Amino acid sequence: MAEATVQPSKTTANRIEIVLIGLGVAALLALPFFVYPIFVMKMMCFALFACAFNLLLGYTGLLSFGHAAFFGGAAYFTAHAVKVWGFPPEIGILTGVAGAALLGLVIGFFAIRRQGIYFAMITLALSQMFFFFCVQASFTGGEDGIQGVPRGTFLGVFDLQNEHTMYYFVAANFLLGLFIVWRIVNSPFGLILRSIRENESRAISLGYSVQNYKLAAFVMSAALAGLAGAIKALVFQFATLTDVAWQMSGEVILMTLLGGIGTMAGPIFGAGFVVALQNMLATSDFPVTIATGLIFMVCVLIFRRGIVGEIYAWLERRRGEKPE
Amino acid sequence: MIFGIPIQAFAGQLLVGLINGSFYAMLSLGLAIIFGLLRVINFAHGAQYMLGAFIGYLILAKLGIGYWPALILVPIAVGLFGIIVERLALSRLYEVDPLYGLLFTFGLALVLEGVFRYIYGVSGNPYPVPPALAGGVNLGFMFLPIYRGWIVVASLIVCLGAWLLVEKTKFGSYLRAATENPKLVQAFGVNVPMLLTLTYGLGAGLAGLAGIMAAPVYQVSPLMGSNMIIIVFAVVVVGGMGSILGAILTGYMLGLAEGLTKVFYPEASSIVIFVIMAIVLLIRPAGLFGKDA
Numbered sequence: 001m002a003e004a005t006v007q008p009s010k011t012t013a014n015r016i017e018i019v020l021i022g023l024g025v026a027a028l029l030a031l032p033f034f035v036y037p038i039f040v041m042k043m044m045c046f047a048l049f050a051c052a053f054n055l056l057l058g059y060t061g062l063l064s065f066g067h068a069a070f071f072g073g074a075a076y077f078t079a080h081a082v083k084v085w086g087f088p089p090e091i092g093i094l095t096g097v098a099g100a101a102l103l104g105l106v107i108g109f110f111a112i113r114r115q116g117i118y119f120a121m122i123t124l125a126l127s128q129m130f131f132f133f134c135v136q137a138s139f140t141g142g143e144d145g146i147q148g149v150p151r152g153t154f155l156g157v158f159d160l161q162n163e164h165t166m167y168y169f170v171a172a173n174f175l176l177g178l179f180i181v182w183r184i185v186n187s188p189f190g191l192i193l194r195s196i197r198e199n200e201s202r203a204i205s206l207g208y209s210v211q212n213y214k215l216a217a218f219v220m221s222a223a224l225a226g227l228a229g230a231i232k233a234l235v236f237q238f239a240t241l242t243d244v245a246w247q248m249s250g251e252v253i254l255m256t257l258l259g260g261i262g263t264m265a266g267p268i269f270g271a272g273f274v275v276a277l278q279n280m281l282a283t284s285d286f287p288v289t290i291a292t293g294l295i296f297m298v299c300v301l302i303f304r305r306g307i308v309g310e311i312y313a314w315l316e317r318r319r320g321e322k323p324e
Numbered sequence: 325m326i327f328g329i330p331i332q333a334f335a336g337q338l339l340v341g342l343i344n345g346s347f348y349a350m351l352s353l354g355l356a357i358i359f360g361l362l363r364v365i366n367f368a369h370g371a372q373y374m375l376g377a378f379i380g381y382l383i384l385a386k387l388g389i390g391y392w393p394a395l396i397l398v399p400i401a402v403g404l405f406g407i408i409v410e411r412l413a414l415s416r417l418y419e420v421d422p423l424y425g426l427l428f429t430f431g432l433a434l435v436l437e438g439v440f441r442y443i444y445g446v447s448g449n450p451y452p453v454p455p456a457l458a459g460g461v462n463l464g465f466m467f468l469p470i471y472r473g474w475i476v477v478a479s480l481i482v483c484l485g486a487w488l489l490v491e492k493t494k495f496g497s498y499l500r501a502a503t504e505n506p507k508l509v510q511a512f513g514v515n516v517p518m519l520l521t522l523t524y525g526l527g528a529g530l531a532g533l534a535g536i537m538a539a540p541v542y543q544v545s546p547l548m549g550s551n552m553i554i555i556v557f558a559v560v561v562v563g564g565m566g567s568i569l570g571a572i573l574t575g576y577m578l579g580l581a582e583g584l585t586k587v588f589y590p591e592a593s594s595i596v597i598f599v600i601m602a603i604v605l606l607i608r609p610a611g612l613f614g615k616d617a
């Protein structure tokens with residue numbers, strides 16, 4: 001996927017990103033007073049999910065077709081921990097994240113044995129296996145899912161039943177998740193991941209144990225996807241099969257592709273766009289699957305850089321025409 | 325009695341396994357042919373299989389065209405659809421990462437499934453068994469519905485035919501040569517872009533043929549393709565896509581393994597193929613018949 005990722009000069013990307021971060025955080029704090037909070041919370045969950053996925057696709061060059069297992073799996077683990085074991089939300093979320101990381105370790109262990117297209121097919125097959133497990137396991141509640149998950153009290157102080165408290169709790173987690181992704185990407189570890197994306201054989205010949213790095217990136221991505229899923233379970237107070245189904249794995253790919261593979265901000269915009277579109281279509285007669293499929297086809301054919309990637313490319317071109 | 329299981333139940337599940345295996349074999353064969361030349365994993369393969377079943381169902385319901393003509397017409401129709409898709413879209417993606425081909429065909433699969441779901445809902449539509457193949461025979465140890473026996477025989481013929489086409493004909497030799505080195509084959513004056521188009525059409529047509537053959541066994545439903553494609557992907561990972569014969573054999577073997585699991589441990593029957601895939605990945609990461617790691 002290397003050819004789709006634009007490499008903007010450090011300054012352009014940084015300048016845009018600093019402005020975006022400032023605007024984004026301000027908007028995030030103000031939004032619940034203007035928009036239905038649960039809608040924004042949903043967007044944040046999916047944006048974090050897409051950023052976690054992008055850590056793998058955009059920065060390591062691995063296309064996972066099974067990320068729903070980590071997202072939906074964590075939702076189940078958290079819902080179960082909070083509802084049945086009576087854990088407080090912070091421990092519940094940690095349970096979900098740990099579960100997703102473990103799942104990522106197992107699936108990643110098998111998947112990294114093959115590359116490229118096979119990697120995608122293996123992750124899809126193993127996540128489908130997890131889906132069938134969730135259909136049959138007793139703790140997931142089968143077709144009904146886990147309903148009526150209590151939100152609880154964060155650290156025993158903040159009552160998450162309150163919609164605004166919950167909103168800021170989700171926003172804090174979202175920003176924390178994004179910071180972790182940003183930190184990973186801009187660390188020496190992240191640079192090695194990028195070198196694997198650009199040229200795996202060369203990374204091996206330089207002495208890096210590529211398999212270990214891939215597995216580590218896979219587990220981190222799974223854990224962060226798990227964080228998104230765990231929070232979603234608390235926001236909506238249920239966990240169902242929808243979140244572990246293969247369609248969800250497709251959705252997160254679409255969000256990332258549409259926003260811009262390998263850009264920090266891209267998946268956030270992509271997720272926002274897809275969630276808003278689904279919201280719009282939910283009230284219309286037009287089926288979401290068809291819209292999703294069409295956007296996929298258009299993106300792949302003529303829009304491979306995605307929204308943010310195109311903006312970067314445009315800014316780069318403009319800079320090229322008018323040298324400073 | 326075999327291992328405490330009545331022989332009728334045993335043979336019955338094995339037959340179901342063999343039938344499923346026939347479809348896995350036909351579909352993974354088409355995937356392998358397409359992948360071999362185009363380097364595209366055709367995610368829409370399941371949707372094209374579903375399309376085949378639906379076209380068969382619709383021409384019977386609207387035009388009264390029955391099973392036997394449909395066996396010819398449906399693969400042609402789905403093959404033409406494939407040719408259009410290849411010309412308009414896939415041919416533009418050969419220069420970029422193969423993963424984009426996977427993503428494009430994934431989108432196509434969503435659209436096809438979505439359209440049929442929108443029009444016909446998710447419930448299955450029955451397709452009658454053709455009169456010539458109705459009924460069954462008593463084999464003494466089990467009752468064999470004739471249509472199911474026909475599926476096994478017909479799928480073997482289709483697989484053998486496809487294998488002969490690729491290994492023994494002039495078209496096949498061009499195809500294999502272009503798989504090895506497309507530029508050289510082009511330099512010898514073979515129209516490689518045309519060959520790519522025909523190959524995708526052939527693969528899609530095979531999926532359509534499998535679809536119309538499946539119509540009387542399973543219900544004709546918009547969801548039949550996506551349920552199938554993920555299993556077929558696992559089959560392809562187990563077999564490795566390097567060899568056509570390997571894809572066929574793996575298809576039948578995994579179908580039988582699934583049938584056997586239904587006899588001894590039904591709870592695991594939906595995941596046994598994925599478990600086998602995981603084991604094969606541990607022991608032989610390139611797949612049972614694969615050469616490419």
